[in-house]
Amino acid sequence: MEILDIANNLKNKFSDSIEFSEDSSYIKVEATKWLEISEYIKNDKDFMFDYLMCISSYDCGNKEKYGVAYNFKSTSIGHYLEIRIEVSDNESIPSVTSLWGSADWHEREAYDMMGLKFDNHPNMKRILLADDWEGHPLRKDYDTPEYYRGMPVPKDKTYWE
Numbered sequence: 001m002e003i004l005d006i007a008n009n010l011k012n013k014f015s016d017s018i019e020f021s022e023d024s025s026y027i028k029v030e031a032t033k034w035l036e037i038s039e040y041i042k043n044d045k046d047f048m049f050d051y052l053m054c055i056s057s058y059d060c061g062n063k064e065k066y067g068v069a070y071n072f073k074s075t076s077i078g079h080y081l082e083i084r085i086e087v088s089d090n091e092s093i094p095s096v097t098s099l100w101g102s103a104d105w106h107e108r109e110a111y112d113m114m115g116l117k118f119d120n121h122p123n124m125k126r127i128l129l130a131d132d133w134e135g136h137p138l139r140k141d142y143d144t145p146e147y148y149r150g151m152p153v154p155k156d157k158t159y160w161e
Helices: 005-016 031-043 103-114
Strands: 027-029 052-057 066-073 080-087
Touching: 005 027, 005 031, 027 031, 027 052, 031 080, 052 103
Parallel strands: 027 080
Antiparallel strands: 052 066, 066 080
16 A cells, blocks of 8 residues: 555544645654554554554754654555654653554653653653753754763764764
């Protein structure tokens, strides 16, 4: 199934919660409907997206929004899908760890590095940085501290040369 077919199917079922343009390679979904949509794409016989390949977070720049891209594969049908969700700092995204176990660490990384919050995640805490680290290093407005616990924090590659 091609992306246009998938988008049309989802648009028919979830109408205003789906955003897609024909020159795009991904589908945008509203965070409030994400859990319902994710259950549908995993269990519906036309989709059967049983493999969550990756979750990547991104900073939307000057929009003061942050996003997450989910990459899915159906191992039985063979098609691929990317879904993106964008939220502001005071919004959250429903966790899909109950549907795809691999979402556990990916959601924690998106929280740790970008500050995205996932509702009902079973263990939402930092995974790469120390618990007392301040901020989220992948945000475009992040200011790297000069020191952490008395140690210098490298800001660029010249530190390592």
